[in-house]
Amino acid sequence: MFQIKAAAALIAVVTVAGCTTGGHTATVISSHPASPTASDPAPETSGKSRGGGVVARPASTAFPLEGRDIRLVRLGEQDIALQFELFNGTKETVEPYDLGMGLIERDFKLVDIPRATAYDVQKKAGFDGRVSENQYEEIAPGSAATITAVFTAPPPDATKLWFMTDVLLPVEVPIQPTGSTALVDDPVLTGPRSDQSYVNTLMCTSEGAEGESSDTPVVIKLPSDVLFEFGKSELTPAAQAALDDVEDQIGSAEGTITIEGHTDAVGDDPSNQLLSEARAASVQAALQERLGGGSTFNAVGFGESRPVAPNTNTDGSDNPDGRAQNRRVEIRTGDMTAAGPPQLEARPLTDDLAAKGATARVDSAKRIGGHLLTTVTLTNPTSTAIEVPQESGLTNPIDRSTGITVADRTGMLRSSVCTTGGELLEGFSILAGPPTGQFESTGSHLLLAGESVQLWGFYAAPPAEVTTIDVEIGGLAMVAPTPITG
Numbered sequence: 001m002f003q004i005k006a007a008a009a010l011i012a013v014v015t016v017a018g019c020t021t022g023g024h025t026a027t028v029i030s031s032h033p034a035s036p037t038a039s040d041p042a043p044e045t046s047g048k049s050r051g052g053g054v055v056a057r058p059a060s061t062a063f064p065l066e067g068r069d070i071r072l073v074r075l076g077e078q079d080i081a082l083q084f085e086l087f088n089g090t091k092e093t094v095e096p097y098d099l100g101m102g103l104i105e106r107d108f109k110l111v112d113i114p115r116a117t118a119y120d121v122q123k124k125a126g127f128d129g130r131v132s133e134n135q136y137e138e139i140a141p142g143s144a145a146t147i148t149a150v151f152t153a154p155p156p157d158a159t160k161l162w163f164m165t166d167v168l169l170p171v172e173v174p175i176q177p178t179g180s181t182a183l184v185d186d187p188v189l190t191g192p193r194s195d196q197s198y199v200n201t202l203m204c205t206s207e208g209a210e211g212e213s214s215d216t217p218v219v220i221k222l223p224s225d226v227l228f229e230f231g232k233s234e235l236t237p238a239a240q241a242a243l244d245d246v247e248d249q250i251g252s253a254e255g256t257i258t259i260e261g262h263t264d265a266v267g268d269d270p271s272n273q274l275l276s277e278a279r280a281a282s283v284q285a286a287l288q289e290r291l292g293g294g295s296t297f298n299a300v301g302f303g304e305s306r307p308v309a310p311n312t313n314t315d316g317s318d319n320p321d322g323r324a325q326n327r328r329v330e331i332r333t334g335d336m337t338a339a340g341p342p343q344l345e346a347r348p349l350t351d352d353l354a355a356k357g358a359t360a361r362v363d364s365a366k367r368i369g370g371h372l373l374t375t376v377t378l379t380n381p382t383s384t385a386i387e388v389p390q391e392s393g394l395t396n397p398i399d400r401s402t403g404i405t406v407a408d409r410t411g412m413l414r415s416s417v418c419t420t421g422g423e424l425l426e427g428f429s430i431l432a433g434p435p436t437g438q439f440e441s442t443g444s445h446l447l448l449a450g451e452s453v454q455l456w457g458f459y460a461a462p463p464a465e466v467t468t469i470d471v472e473i474g475g476l477a478m479v480a481p482t483p484i485t486g
Contacts, residue, residue: 056084056168060431062451064089065099067168068144071182072110072161072175075189079122080153080175082110082163083183085144093138099167101147102135103128108165111425112154113369113458114309114321116202116223116328118420119151119161123194130188148186152197155225157320166427170373170456200421201226201242204371204460205249206413208334209342217334218250219413221460224263224279224327233278235286243283245422247290250333257291259284260330261301264323265311269303277301283329295333308370308464325370344412350393351477357382358447360476363454365406365469367486371418372461374406374471374482379452386447388431393475404455407470408462417457426457 053069070084086101088094100107106121106129121129130150139145154161154175164170176182183189201222208217227239235243250257261276261283280299288297304311309322363375378394380386388395394403407414417426431447447453462469462484471480 053084054171054173056163056165056171058089059167059169059427059456060451060453062431062448062453063167065094065167067147067163067165067171070163070171070173071180072163072173073180073183074153074175074178075150076153076178077156078153079193080110080119080151080161081148081183081189082108082151082173083146083148083186084163086139086147087144088139088141091141093140095136095138096132096145096147097135100165101131103131103133106131106149108149108163109420110151110154111162111164111202111420112158112324113162113202113371115155115158115225115324116204116221116370117154117226118200118202118425119154120198120200120421121149121151122198123196124188124192130191130193132186132188146184146186148184148188150188150193152199159320164425164427169454170427197238199226199238201238201245202371202418202420202425202458203242203245203249204415204418204458206408206415206460208413209344217332219460220246220249220331222246222283222329222331223324224261224329225324227283227329228279231275233275233282235282239286241421243286243290245419246287246331250291250331255334256296256298257287258298258300258332259287260332261299262306262326262328262330263304264326265304265307266323273301273303275301276303279329283331287331321369342412344407344409344414347472349472349474349477349479351475352393353378353386353388353475354477356386358386358388358476360473360478362471362473362480362482365471365482365484367461367484368458370461372406372415372459372469372484373456374404374459374469375454375456376404376471376473377452377454378447378476380447380449383449385449387445388447388475389445394473395475403474404457405472406459407472408466409468409470410466411462413460413462415459418459424457427455 053071056067056070058064058066066087066089068085068087073081075081086096096102104127110119121131124130132146132148134145137145158175160172160174162170162172204221206219222242226242227235229236259280261280263272263276280301284297284299304326307326309325310319311323311326313319357380359379359381361377363377365372365374405414405416417424419425431445431453467484469482469484471482
């Protein structure tokens with residue numbers, strides 16, 4: 001999704017203070033440097049527009065678009081509509097198509113973070129999506145156009161979703177009920193619709209340090225709500241794609257693969273225990289079929305005994321988002337030892353962007369629905385444009401030893417950006433404008449003189465007792481110890 005036109009993957013590497021990177025020394029920086037200048041993107045990602053609705057602000061100071069008055073409205077039981085005003089704050093005309101907001105290239109998602117579920121735009125016919133047909137209409141400077149898209153509806157107990165796209169910062173939007181008058185009429189609101197769900201699992205992967213085994217231990221968390229129907233242990237059709245992604249992550253692993261099943265607190269303890277065991281066994285069988293006999297598999301259920309979020313609120317009322325986080329399956333590779341995890345090793349960080357004069361600042365690391373939203377501001381303080389190509393140490397989408405990761409030095413786990421349907425749940429904005437031609441993307445790779453862009457990514461959150469995380473930034477040779485908020 002996000003990296004088709006923009007320059008790619010915010011996956012990074014890890015290092016520690018004083019390690020060398022190709023003859024250069026990695027720098028430990030503060031995550032709270034001097035106050036940002038007027039041209040810096042603000043760390044917060046959501047707010048209120050002048051009309052009272054949610055606004056998504058521009059990720060790049062050089063390309064000031066805004067999503068204004070963002071609303072989500074249920075269309076009966078099956079669908080939900082996203083609608084917003086795309087405001088052009090630039091000095092040139094823009095077209096939705098060039099921003100990935102057209103009928104075919106639909107570069108935006110709705111994501112239910114607590115339920116670890118992502119929704120893509122539905123299709124209506126052929127390759128066309130259920131999106132406004134104004135993709136080629138020019139939006140003049142200082143003007144706005146209404147963008148509408150239709151997605152599969154989340155469960156009834158979901159009350160908000162995150163809206164994510166390339167050129168804007170991610171925002172959390174409340175869901176309005178069926179019948180709300182907030183929507184402007186658009187033909188896509190009434191169909192036709194596809195029978196497919198266009199729903200994917202949000203998969204978050206963490207890696208430990210190598211121990212006695214030559215394989216790096218891996219921890220993968222998957223939501224039960226996509227893997228299973230309510231109260232059942234048979235895998236859903238949507239689960240197959242998620243397990244394909246798991247296979248890609250651990251396909252070469254040897255040794256022990258442990259599958260843990262967990263439930264929320266609805267129902268009695270014995271029933272939840274049996275359900276968690278049955279679900280773990282189903283995932284084990286599916287993985288064993290995919291991976292073959294090179295590993296030893298171990299399925300175990302913990303029922304409701306190991307929650308990661310409160311099942312109820314402080315006043316005793318139900319907490320649907322908390323319960324959703326507790327309904328999960330965790331997959332671990334590597335043998336468990338009483339000695340505890342080995343220390344995370346340092347990894348070299350490139351400084352190719354720093355050598356061009358670019359600087360970076362970690363804005364925040366915030367807990368949201370069992371995940372960690374990390375934001376980093378990349379700035380060009382020089383007098384000339386800086387190219388940020390796909391093969392840079394910050395953005396290489398193929399080499400997973402580059403980019404941005406977060407390291408938990410308590411649990412000794414390093415986390416890469418979460419994925420959904422094989423796509424990274426992160427934003428590397430179109431830096432200076434849309435592509436310069438049909439098959440060119442020069443504009444998206446240039447960080448103009450004096451401008452900044454805010455990068456964001458969702459990661460697996462460390463346990464609640466962990467209060468600081470190391471944010472590791474490739475291309476800048478930086479490691480930033482950062483307090484966790486939220």
